[in-house]
Amino acid sequence: MIEVLDLTKRYGRTLAVDRLSFTIPSGHVTGFLGANGAGKSTTLRAILGLDRPTSGSALVHGRPYAAYDRPLTVVGAVLDAAAVHGGLPVRTHLRVLARSNAIAPARVDEVLDEVGLTPVADRRVKALSLGMRQRLAIGGALLGDPATLIFDEPLNGLDPSGIGWFRSLARRLADEGRAVLISSHLMSEMALTADRVVIIGSGRLLAEEPLDALGSSLEDAYLRLVHHA
Numbered sequence: 001m002i003e004v005l006d007l008t009k010r011y012g013r014t015l016a017v018d019r020l021s022f023t024i025p026s027g028h029v030t031g032f033l034g035a036n037g038a039g040k041s042t043t044l045r046a047i048l049g050l051d052r053p054t055s056g057s058a059l060v061h062g063r064p065y066a067a068y069d070r071p072l073t074v075v076g077a078v079l080d081a082a083a084v085h086g087g088l089p090v091r092t093h094l095r096v097l098a099r100s101n102a103i104a105p106a107r108v109d110e111v112l113d114e115v116g117l118t119p120v121a122d123r124r125v126k127a128l129s130l131g132m133r134q135r136l137a138i139g140g141a142l143l144g145d146p147a148t149l150i151f152d153e154p155l156n157g158l159d160p161s162g163i164g165w166f167r168s169l170a171r172r173l174a175d176e177g178r179a180v181l182i183s184s185h186l187m188s189e190m191a192l193t194a195d196r197v198v199i200i201g202s203g204r205l206l207a208e209e210p211l212d213a214l215g216s217s218l219e220d221a222y223l224r225l226v227h228h229a
């Protein structure tokens with residue numbers, strides 16, 4: 001579970017996030033939506049302790065991310081799949097990640113299987129396609145069997161079967177009782193994957209609702225909210 005509490009982040013004169021509060025509950029897939037520059041990445045970085053809030057806070061299971069000794073076992077995140085260091089073989093990359101969080105090495109092969117990368121486990125990361133890198137980043141997020149998962153634009157580079165695979169994975173993770181947050185601009189896909197949404201505009205909360213409370217299509221509801229903000 002994630003709680004964003006009155007979060008504000010300023011970069012110089014830019015108010016990127018403005019007294020934002022919302023909750024990402026366990027057992028649900030929450031779509032995190034907003035126009036370019038609305039403040040989504042800034043909020044995710046604050047949740048993951050990568051950026052210090054100007055005021056307010058972001059808590060994961062009641063504590064700031066930075067307070068955890070083995071953070072991968074608490075929250076798994078995919079922020080920028082292309083940012084993975086390219087020189088190591090795929091399996092080694094996950095082993096290094098696992099070791100850094102005292103995760104059993106046997107978990108690496110389970111995760112490789114789960115994300116469909118066992119056949120390329122000995123290839124260097126830099127030799128992977130964008131979709132395979134996305135799967136590797138998702139694997140890294142799953143490694144610690146965390147109760148909370150954050151995926152920022154997870155569908156980049158995935159082919160249609162990969163998109164279907166990710167949709168089922170997100171659903172299953174929520175059905176297992178985990179909190180799943182997905183930030184994406186792909187409304188039709190979000191409508192199929194999420195069961196609730198948090199919509200922000202200019203750093204402020206515009207809606208926090210179950211998907212079926214929005215009536216009409218998600219895209220129509222989103223455009224209405226964003227244009228009237």
Ligand SMILES: Nc1ncnc2c1ncn2[C@@H]1O[C@H](COP(=O)(O)OP(=O)(O)OP(=O)(O)O)[C@@H](O)[C@H]1O
Pocket residue numbers: 011014015016034035036037038039040041042043
């Ligand atoms: N490091 C930074 N320094 C200065 N301004 C920043 C920084 N990071 C973000 N901003 C500004 O904060 C605002 C929110 O940006 P943010 O990246 O959080 O939006 P976003 O919703 O993730 O957008 P997108 O959908 O385009 O990824 C924007 O005006 C952006 O220019």
